[in-house]
Amino acid sequence: MRARAGKPASGEGRKKPDAMPAFWHPATLTPQHLTLLIFVLLMAGLALLYIFPISSAYVSTSPSGVWLLRDGQWAQMQGTVESIEGKTGGFSLRLCASAGGCVSVYAPERIGGAADLAEVKKGQALRVWGETASAQGGARFLRAHRIEFLTQSELNQINPIQ
């Protein structure tokens, strides 16, 4: 279609018969493009969380189960404190399950979580997240990332009152 006389030559105000759809306008970044990009980012985030759920990094296990994991694997477990002693830059705990089986846990001083390691006492119930490792003699232990005290209700769920 030819432009009629008197119309601006820039094309403003003209109708093009085979104009591209409003969405596809290659010279600019339109709000529709942005909406699409936001949607793609949203889907990418959801896909990542679907494939790698937040809780998937830690395998749920028991103190004795730690012995079955390979070095470097992350684990989450709960148990009661059998003993605790100060080490250079942290604490060494022995954590046992009520059904038996114990494992050593090394906790650095500046560890995450709500448990204040200086207040931990024998018999206290803890939940520990950490990474399995082997000591020089081959003994398996858990290097803690974070430690929390278990609440009474959580304790009751683990060991229901008879």
Add this chain to the structure above:
Amino acid sequence: MLIPVFLVGIITSLLPGLHPNSIGAILNPWLSSWPDWPFALVALLGVRMAMQFLPSILVGAPSGETGLSLLPGARMMREGRGLEAIMVCAWAVVAASAAALLLSPFLLPFFPDLFSFIKPWIGFLLVIASSVLIFSEGEVKKAGLAFVVFSLAGILGILTLNLPLLDPLFCLFVGFFTMPIFLMPESVVRSKQKRKTFPAIALEILPFIALGVVLGGLADLLPGLSTPSQVAVFATLLVPLSVPAHFLALVASIEASHTAFAFSASAAAGVARVGVVAMADQMVPVQMQTLPSYLGVYALSVAVGAAALLLVGKWLIPRWGKLDWASMGRLIGIYLVFMVLLNDGPLGLVVMACATALGLLAVRFGVRRTHVMGSLIAPAMGHAFGLL
């Protein structure tokens, strides 16, 4: 679990000075036993990454790691281009986050080589950039006055960045840019907005977003040019402040990519240069096992934040000029003073007062207020020449 976190993130992002680092520090004692708390913190960070630009555009209140978005953002608002500024920020944050998430595994190994190539020249480049900035005033007398403002701001910047303040840039930038607005009613941002719908943005902002992605990555890895604000100032060499949309795209993309790269840098090199990432790392370590989950939460929350920025911005910006600015200005001023006091105590107020005086001095001299950027350029020069 993330939906309430997103709502909290959107609401707190509208309040300048309430950084996720501060929120994390305040809520950590109560929520650290919540297993998903580190991911909630990252979600707050992601939402704020996009939303933080709204207050800086609306009232010229500093936000984010650079605080620099308030310069071009508030300027575009004054020109009646508020919705365009929102679009530029949303584009930059979303595109830079997506690019940084995709590229971080490939680019991170090359950054140290790139830095060692430019490192010897950074100090000289900053001297040239500062000279260009000062002499761009045109007249010799004005350049002299600009030099006075630049030098005083430099001294204040060096002193402030060495003080034990939680958020030194916040009190500096509130003083330089926001308080003078409230003290000079004639400069109030009350322009009529030209549009009520979002405009299309020219493709020419894409190179600035790409540059921002690279510079954001450098900010994660470079010990000498460490903070995003210093990187952004360094970027003024390449992008003049005279085109506000370009500079806004650059600053927004530096902030977004700096945070996105921070997760990979933490997982790969154990260096967490973003406060929230370091905080999360203490609870659930940012390592290869958890990196995809952290990146997933970050991508999701940036997308939610960008959508919220568009929705809230579209509703608020056309109505902003109709508000009773005299009352609003006083309230915002009192709020900002309170936040400075909360974050940095009486020392922060002293810094803010000095910065306000310098901001007003620039106006009195009739030179551009961008010369107060000496507060960031001078410390960066000091680092580059090994003097600080």
